[in-house]
Amino acid sequence: MRSKIMTGAAILAAAALALTACTTDSSSTGSGGLSIDVPDIAMLEELGDMENEVNIVAWSGFVEPAWTDEFTAETGCTVNRRVAGTSDEMVQLMRTGDYDVVSASGDASLRLIAGGDVQPINLDLVPNFGDDIVEGMKGQIYDTINGKSYGVPIGRGANILQYNSDVVTETPTSWDVAWEADSPYAGKIIAYDAPIYIADAAVYLMAHEPDLGITNPYALDETQLDAAIELLKQQNEIVSEYWADPAAQITSFAGGTTVLGTSWEILRKLTDDAKFKSVLPEEGATGWSDAWMISAESESPNCAYAWVDYTSEAEVNGAIATNFGMAPANGAFCETSDEAAAHCEYFNATDEEYFEQVWFWTTPIEQCIDGRTDVTCTNFQEWTDAWLTVKG
Amino acid sequence: MNRRAQLSALLALPMLWLIGIYIFSLVMLLVTAFWVTDPFTSKVKPGFTLRNFEQIIANPAYASTSLRTLGIALAVTILSILISVPLGIFMAKVASPKLRALLAVAITLPLWAGYLVKILAMRITFTEEGFFNSMLGPLGISGPGFSIVTVVLTLTYLWLPYMAVPVYTAISQLPPNLFDASADLGAGAGFTIRTVVLPLIRPAIIAGSIFTFSLSLGDYIAAKFVGGSTQMIGSIIASNINLNPPIAAAFSLVPIAFVIVYLVVVQRTGALERM
Numbered sequence: 001m002r003s004k005i006m007t008g009a010a011i012l013a014a015a016a017l018a019l020t021a022c023t024t025d026s027s028s029t030g031s032g033g034l035s036i037d038v039p040d041i042a043m044l045e046e047l048g049d050m051e052n053e054v055n056i057v058a059w060s061g062f063v064e065p066a067w068t069d070e071f072t073a074e075t076g077c078t079v080n081r082r083v084a085g086t087s088d089e090m091v092q093l094m095r096t097g098d099y100d101v102v103s104a105s106g107d108a109s110l111r112l113i114a115g116g117d118v119q120p121i122n123l124d125l126v127p128n129f130g131d132d133i134v135e136g137m138k139g140q141i142y143d144t145i146n147g148k149s150y151g152v153p154i155g156r157g158a159n160i161l162q163y164n165s166d167v168v169t170e171t172p173t174s175w176d177v178a179w180e181a182d183s184p185y186a187g188k189i190i191a192y193d194a195p196i197y198i199a200d201a202a203v204y205l206m207a208h209e210p211d212l213g214i215t216n217p218y219a220l221d222e223t224q225l226d227a228a229i230e231l232l233k234q235q236n237e238i239v240s241e242y243w244a245d246p247a248a249q250i251t252s253f254a255g256g257t258t259v260l261g262t263s264w265e266i267l268r269k270l271t272d273d274a275k276f277k278s279v280l281p282e283e284g285a286t287g288w289s290d291a292w293m294i295s296a297e298s299e300s301p302n303c304a305y306a307w308v309d310y311t312s313e314a315e316v317n318g319a320i321a322t323n324f325g326m327a328p329a330n331g332a333f334c335e336t337s338d339e340a341a342a343h344c345e346y347f348n349a350t351d352e353e354y355f356e357q358v359w360f361w362t363t364p365i366e367q368c369i370d371g372r373t374d375v376t377c378t379n380f381q382e383w384t385d386a387w388l389t390v391k392g
Numbered sequence: 393m394n395r396r397a398q399l400s401a402l403l404a405l406p407m408l409w410l411i412g413i414y415i416f417s418l419v420m421l422l423v424t425a426f427w428v429t430d431p432f433t434s435k436v437k438p439g440f441t442l443r444n445f446e447q448i449i450a451n452p453a454y455a456s457t458s459l460r461t462l463g464i465a466l467a468v469t470i471l472s473i474l475i476s477v478p479l480g481i482f483m484a485k486v487a488s489p490k491l492r493a494l495l496a497v498a499i500t501l502p503l504w505a506g507y508l509v510k511i512l513a514m515r516i517t518f519t520e521e522g523f524f525n526s527m528l529g530p531l532g533i534s535g536p537g538f539s540i541v542t543v544v545l546t547l548t549y550l551w552l553p554y555m556a557v558p559v560y561t562a563i564s565q566l567p568p569n570l571f572d573a574s575a576d577l578g579a580g581a582g583f584t585i586r587t588v589v590l591p592l593i594r595p596a597i598i599a600g601s602i603f604t605f606s607l608s609l610g611d612y613i614a615a616k617f618v619g620g621s622t623q624m625i626g627s628i629i630a631s632n633i634n635l636n637p638p639i640a641a642a643f644s645l646v647p648i649a650f651v652i653v654y655l656v657v658v659q660r661t662g663a664l665e666r667m
Contacts, residue, residue: 111433195635241538242621256520257538379431380431381429382431384632384636387631391453391623
């Protein structure tokens with residue numbers, strides 16, 4: 001399972017195979033492997049004088065005065081923040097050319113790179129990107145393409161199974177309670193409301209329908225996608241709600257409409273009620289891994305680099321991770337204080353074994369990223385279209 | 393000549409608004425429906441393709457969602473009429489002036505609260521351990537939860553004033569002697585409402601229904617917060633707007649078509665002239 005994490009240099013050296021590593025057995029990809037046509041965008045060779053400002057598109061909680069004030073004082077770059085709610089919105093905002101930096105999740109980053117919207121990052125100019133970055137977040141498929149790095153990791157988390165222990169008295173070990181028609185909690189199950197949730201169904205099928213041959217939930221051929229949609233339709237009969245808005249998810253649990261379903265650690269924490277517990281079921285789960293990316297058309301590249309470097313520093317990276325509720329990318333943060341250590345422990349920051357069970361969001365593309373070459377995989381547009389049929 | 397200049401000066405701003413901003417953006421939207429999207433980067437490129445429309449026809453989810461949305465919009469309209477007519481008659485003909493003023497405030501008050509606030513209020517009301525279930529639970533009644541029924545109730549709550557106000561105004565303008573005459577001729581209350589009041593206030597009902605119908609048709613936030621797994625036309629457009637704007641544009645033709653058909657039907661009845 002280790003293999004879903006891109007193992008870096010060895011594979012990159014295999015030239016055009018940049019996208020292959022997402023399989024259980026990356027050697028099986030052979031010479032017919034994947035390469036992505038990426039527009040040639042120049043990498044910044046050296047830093048110059050700071051500009052006046054940097055415009056950032058970010059998830060809520062990533063850019064806060066608690067750490068931007070010091071940045072502005074140090075560099076003279078004023079930080080302008082734009083909070084985006086979804087990956088798709090981020091991609092759209094970056095295409096306006098008005099922003100310098102984005103905190104892209106894996107399902108946005110590939111689109112940005114292939115669309116020529118972000119520039120390769122010269123890691124020599126980001127001294128804080130060093131050995132302290134946790135192993136599982138280096139050279140990932142969704143920010144390193146054709147040997148070039150496009151993103152500097154911020155943090156990661158899993159889409160866990162949250163449950164109300166007053167109702168669900170036995171700790172679930174499997175996602176079956178959320179997927180099977182005979183679930184004892186039918187009618188009280190919450191599901192995530194986005195096409196990328198198809199991957200969650202694929203993760204479940206991977207364990208329960210081995211005949212389908214799914215080895216990566218983001219590389220589904222047509223038959224596999226159909227099977228995932230069938231499972232989602234079956235789940236549609238037993239869901240209480242779909243959530244895209246975090247506040248709605250919290251109130252759904254708190255108000256008793258929902259007793260179990262997909263969640264993030266931070267949302268469970270926000271319920272502020274010990275009866276809500278979470279588990280990473282045996283099948284594994286999907287998750288997200290975010291990275292800073294710099295716009296290809298950035299008017300303030302120096303401020304942008306300064307921001308990326310500043311936020312990769314252990315303390316600042318930790319502050320973002322703590323505020324958002326995720327595992328920080330910079331492992332050094334965990335040793336800065338007892339509180340930090342507790343945070344890292346809680347979010348499994350340096351526990352690669354935990355994250356080996358997590359399939360980080362990746363944009364599905366026609367080339368099968370599990371290395372298959374005899375079939376065409378379904379792309380994100382097809383996922384979006386198929387997703388509509390789930391709710392009918 | 394001078395008068396003409398005056399007239400064009402007077403019309404310049406509304407025309408600029410209507411053509412320059414309103415019509416132009418609608419036309420742009422329709423043009424986008426024929427553009428293509430790169431399947432990988434989801435970048436939109438100008439071009440001409442009918443693929444977006446083919447996709448809407450090929451995928452049955454688009455048709456079923458359109459019909460569901462149409463049903464919701466009609467249900468909201470009918471429910472609004474059923475509430476507004478008796479309410480209007482009571483306010484205009486029965487209630488004391490004081491009570492009338494109170495009711496008028498009560499009907500229009502929700503208009504002053506934020507749209508999202510009202511939807512979230514409905515969400516709290518209908519949540520499993522919410523107000524509805526805790527009030528009626530002891531009687532053995534359990535609420536509809538988050539479902540299509542709750543969407544209809546929420547939209548009715550949101551748009552009722554747009555129906556209630558014109559209906560009340562129309563009823564209060566009915567001459568009292570019509571009621572007297574009807575009673576003198578031996579008609580009961582129900583008969584009077586059916587044969588005298590309803591035909592006379594029909595233009596007001598139709599005017600109100602244009603609001604309740606078209607506002608419900610375009611809504612998706614209610615479905616998102618109180619709909620459970622209910623999918624409406626707006627939900628699909630919203631989920632496509634960033635990923636595949638051309639298909640979102642193509643699908644937005646469906647509610648436009650619904651509203652046009654509705655307006656044509658209304659026009660046939662001659663109600664628009666008397667509005």
